[in-house]
Amino acid sequence: MGAGWRGLLACKCCLSAPFKSMVAVKTSDAMAPCPFSPPSPPCPICGQPTTTCVTRTSNRNGNAGRPYLKCGSCRKFITFVDxxxxxxxxxxxxxxxxxxxxxxxxxxxxxxxxxxxxxxxxxxxxxxxxxxxxxxxxxxxxxxxxxxxx
Structure with a gap:
C-alpha cells in the first residue's frame, strides 16, 4: 500500500469500541464507507441511518466475522446483512x-x-x-x- 496506509479502511462503527483493536485504519482523518455492503437502510425503530459493522472474531455465539446493521442513534442491533x-x-x-x-x-x-x-x-x-x-x-x-x- 502507498504512504500513509497502515491497513484497511474501516467504517466509523468498526473504529468504535469494542471493534477498535480489530481493524487497521487509514492514517487520514477521513472516515471510509464500510466495504461490506451498499448504503444501509434506515433504522426501523427510530428512522436514523444505520451502519454496517462486523462481529468480532472472538464472538462466542457462532457469528464471528458476520456483517450486521447497527443503529448509530439508538445503538440497537438491527439484523445480519448476509x-x-x-x-x-x-x-x-x-x-x-x-x-x-x-x-x-x-x-x-x-x-x-x-x-x-x-x-x-x-x-x-x-x-x-x-x-x-x-x-x-x-x-x-x-x-x-x-x-x-x-
Whole structure:
C-alpha cells in the first residue's frame, strides 16, 4: 500500500469500541464507507441511518466475522446483512419476503426463531417441531454449524 496506509479502511462503527483493536485504519482523518455492503437502510425503530459493522472474531455465539446493521442513534442491533438463514421455505415476514431463521444466544437456550431478513419490520416467530415445541440446538451443534458457516 502507498504512504500513509497502515491497513484497511474501516467504517466509523468498526473504529468504535469494542471493534477498535480489530481493524487497521487509514492514517487520514477521513472516515471510509464500510466495504461490506451498499448504503444501509434506515433504522426501523427510530428512522436514523444505520451502519454496517462486523462481529468480532472472538464472538462466542457462532457469528464471528458476520456483517450486521447497527443503529448509530439508538445503538440497537438491527439484523445480519448476509444470506445465512434466509430460505424461501421460511415463513414470510410482514414485508412479504422470506424470513431469516436464526439461533438465540447462549443465555437464551439456543432456540430457533424467524425474523425479518432485512430488519425492516418487527416480525418474530418461534420455529417449532411437529409437537409444537420450540426447536433448540445443542451448543456443540451451534459451534459445528458456525465453523462451516451455516
Amino acid at each position: 444470506k445465512r438463514g434466509i430460505s424461501s421455505k421460511n415463513p414470510e415476514c410482514v414485508c412479504g419476503k422470506a424470513s431469516r431463521i436464526q439461533v438465540a444466544g447462549k443465555g437464551k437456550g439456543r432456540g430457533l426463531h424467524y425474523v425479518c431478513q432485512s430488519g425492516a419490520c418487527d416480525f418474530f416467530d418461534v420455529a417449532r417441531n411437529k409437537d409444537g415445541d420450540q426447536i433448540s440446538l445443542t451448543e456443540k451443534l451451534v459451534e459445528d454449524l458456525a465453523r462451516i458457516l451455516i
